[in-house]
Structures are given as structure tokens and as C-alpha cells.
Amino acid sequence: MNFIRDLSTSISEKKSVVCMGLDPRLENENQIPEYLKEQYQNSNEIILEFNKHLIDNTYDLIPIIKPQIAFYEKYDALDALKETINYAHKKDLLVLLDSKRNDIGSTSKAYAEAQFDLYKADACTINAYLGKDCIKPFLEYKKKGKFILVKTSNPSSKDFQDLFSIQLDYISNQTTEISVEEISKSLVLKRNYIHIANLVHQWGENLEQYRGYHNLGVVVGATYPEEMKLIRKIVKNSILLIPGYGAQGATAKDIKFGFDKKGLGAIINSSRGIMFAYTKNKKYSPEKFAEAARAEIIDMRDKINKFILK
């Protein structure tokens, strides 16, 4: 497999850039239907059954799924995660494991091995706060997809990602403050998320490309369309993973800047909006949750394609 090649091919064949998030929840408002919780013995069985049913009813409509590992970890259901990934592969789906891992060199290597060798994900998300040596072990899996967090979809992403910053290589490491007067007038400050995008662009410069894209992508929330437009220009050869559609409030027009003229360049994720579509539409009983998910994906796909395919 080669993530970027397989993803591009599947997007073209299925005419869909929809990514189904699989974030199982066993309590609160949006959750796995009661009848499944009664039918099975433990969280692994309940979640696996729920996921398989969703996959069976949607695999022809989507190129990729995105399980969020936090929920499998929380419910002690990592076996269900592994079996879901295996099941998805049998249905010709790619799997992007949303784990946002990162650590220093040798630990980062252990994380990369867990994501790709143990869980057998085709791609994963990564946090780059620790710099290049934390990304390297992931990059060594050349054929796997890697998505670096650039601008996340949550409101507090402004706290840190939106700070203006500057690289001043001539200043010693021990200097932590610098007066603006010392800085040449010709220099400009860029927001932190732009710096991360620039780093991703650098790290991806020599990677093999397929139809203009390589295996080092970025994460940009659909909730920030203007920022997306700017990021798109910097990471010209990166696939964007765009979360925030649906439950977080973004719509089809917010994501159009992620795509090129051929309708490639991004995948759009919706998790709760798809998985728990049955709770929003009275037409569907809890037993029909997968049919509701299918209808939601069709609606989402068509709305998005209107903007990206001409």
C-alpha cells in the first residue's frame, strides 16, 4: 500500500472525500444505541458490532475512516479498535488513526511502531510541538500517511496557535526576550500555525508525490476557512485532514479552499454527525443507525461535491 496513491485512487473511484470518524460513545446524549448495549457483554463487543454495522452500510461511499483512539482507550476497547481496522481493510477502506501522538526521538519511534505495526493504521495524526526529531520516526514509514496538527478546530486553538512568532537564528538560545527595536524593519512575524505549516512544507520537500501530493499531510479545522486558505498555499503538496464539519458547525462552503481543480487535496471528517445521525432524524429508529449514517454521508458528499467538482 501507499497511502497517498490509494487515497487518491479511492477518492476518484468513489467520488467522495468524506471521512467517517469512528468515536464510539457509550453514554450521554449522542451514543451507541441502547439495544446494542443490552445485546452484548462488554465494551469491546458493543463497539465492534456498532462499527462493523456502520462500515457495512457506508464503505461504498467513503474512501477512509478515522477512529479516534481516545474513546477506545477510555472504554478499554483497543481490541475493538484493532478489529475495526482489520474489518475496514477487508472492505477496501483506508484507516487514519487519530492519535495525535508525539514525544522525543526513541519514544516517538515506539509510538510510530504502535500506530503502524500494531494497530496497522494507514495514516495517523501527529503533534509537532517537540520539533523535527519527534516527526522523524513517523517519516521513516514512507508509505504511510502522516497528518501534522497545524490549526485545530477548537475555539482555544487561538491561545497558542495564533500567537505571532518569528525565527531569529542569530539570537543565542539563552535570550528569551527581545525588544522590537532590535528587530530589522524588514522582518515579519507570522502566526504560530503558519510556522508549523512552513515546517511541514520543509519536511515534505523531498518526499515522493502522487498526483501532486505526498504522504505528509496537515490537520486544519473546517471551523477556520480563512486560515485554511492560507495554509493551503504553504503546504501545496499536503493533503488536508479537515475536521469540524457537522457537529462542530462548519458547512460545505467552508471547506472549498482545501481542494485543487480536480477535487483532490483534502478529506473532510465528520464523526458524531454521521455516527449518531439517527438521534437527529425521527425517520430512523435506533436499530436503523447505520442507515441514518448512510443518508447523512450521502447528503454530506453531495453538498461537498457541489463546491469542489465543477
Add this chain to the structure above:
Amino acid sequence: MNFIRDLSTSISEKKSVVCMGLDPRLENENQIPEYLKEQYQNSNEIILEFNKHLIDNTYDLIPIIKPQIAFYEKYDALDALKETINYAHKKDLLVLLDSKRNDIGSTSKAYAEAQFDLYKADACTINAYLGKDCIKPFLEYKKKGKFILVKTSNPSSKDFQDLFSIQLDYISNQTTEISVEEISKSLVLKRNYIHIANLVHQWGENLEQYRGYHNLGVVVGATYPEEMKLIRKIVKNSILLIPGYGAQGATAKDIKFGFDKKGLGAIINSSRGIMFAYTKNKKYSPEKFAEAARAEIIDMRDKINKFILK
């Protein structure tokens, strides 16, 4: 339990700020002895036996252990992690789970639940790139310890953490570049890691304190003593988790800035240096790995105490 109270008490009783990292490795140079690998059937058993033996031989010398979850994940040995934590608690050790998790709100909540409710860690590490809403679900566990990554011990931490940045609230979100001329002369730029330290200081302002410290700590690599001195002044009421001692090259004098006059304020972690001490000292056969670890901890404790206790 209350992490900060229990940690302070244990540090005073044991006269030790040493944290034993438990990052099991089953291959390469530094690794769990062959004889254990032959004796047990699977990675869960091998790792648990190794950890229990280490704990049995060291629990009177250390207040806390720090398992790095990446290695348990990689070897599909999360059961060994859970049992190690349970075993450590029985020996009156605190457990800091090094997981560096983070995500947006509802997913972050799932991670917090996994770290504290499922694994039953007393504290964990967190990445703050996503801003306050990713920290909040962790803060809701008031009695648990939380350690935010500020300046990590790896060489590439400079890539992003050392950028100079500035918060300019009067600039609209859509502005991504700003000329230096527009910035008032009175403003100063601070490095990104200083901004994160400032955020931690803000987030911790109203937290309950015990002997001058609260449950929101920070991570600062021992490999960056000058930066540590500056961070210490900003997060006056945070415990520092200081990794990088031993295998990564830092020594006792590099960490003295982390402590107050009573010898409180930080814990010093060594993982490979302690766990695999038997590989560096011919006095110890592989069967004596736990004795070698004990000797290493005594040496480390005494060297550190010379700098911090007068």
C-alpha cells in the same frame, strides 16, 4: 489522594526527588534481560515481572515512578501497565503516566478519563498546543497531577518551542503577518515555551496549594538548565518534571534551579539510566538488574541531594 500533598510528603520522608522511568524495551542494546524473555510467555508477563522486580528493589528510595505509555502500547502490553500501576500503589509509590495526550474538548475528556479512571494514574503529562479547552477536562480532576510540556529535553525542541512570539489581541484573526513597524516599541517578544509557561501560570492561579505548590506542573528538560531557571520564575507554584537526566546527558548540577530552599519544587526522572543500569556495570549480571537499578538510584539521589539540600 491529592497528588501534590502526597508527593511532597513522600519526598520529605524518603529524602528523594528521584522519579524512576519505566519504559520497557524488548530489543536493541538497552533492554529487558534475555533470561526474563525466555522465562515468560508474552510481553505482558515479561514486562510486568521486570517492573515488579524493579519496584520491589527501589520503592523505599523513590516517591514516584513514570511509565512511558508508548512502550506499553507498542508491545500490546497495556495490561502490564495497569498491573504495574496497581502494584506501585500497593508499595506506596505515586504514578505519573507519561502520555503527552491532547485533543479538542470532548476527546480530551475521554483521554483524561483513560489516564485517571482506567489506568488509575495519579498524574499525567499533557501537550498544550491546542490551548485551554484541551487542558480543562484534565483540570477537572482537581486532586490529580497534570504536567504541561513547556521545554522538552530533545535537540529539536528548538524548532518550534524557541520561536519568539507575541500575543497581539487587537489584531483580527485573519491577519497572519504583521510588519514590525506596526508593533509598538514597548512590546517584547517572548519565546514560545515562555508563552506556554505564562499560560500554565494563568491556568494555575486559583488552584489549591500545598507547601507552595499546586497540581498543575510543567515538563522542562534537564538538558536546558538556563531555560529551566527562567521557567522556574514564571511557574512559581508548579512542580517541575525534569526528564533528561542520565542517558540524555544532564547531570545533578543542571537541575538545581528547579528547587526551592526546602528542596521541593521538582522531580528528576531517569528511565534507561536506572532500568538498564546493569548493562553499564560489569558488577551486575542480568539477573541482578534490579540491584543495579537500586545502586544507580542511590547514586543519583545522593548527587542530586548534594545540590538541593544544604
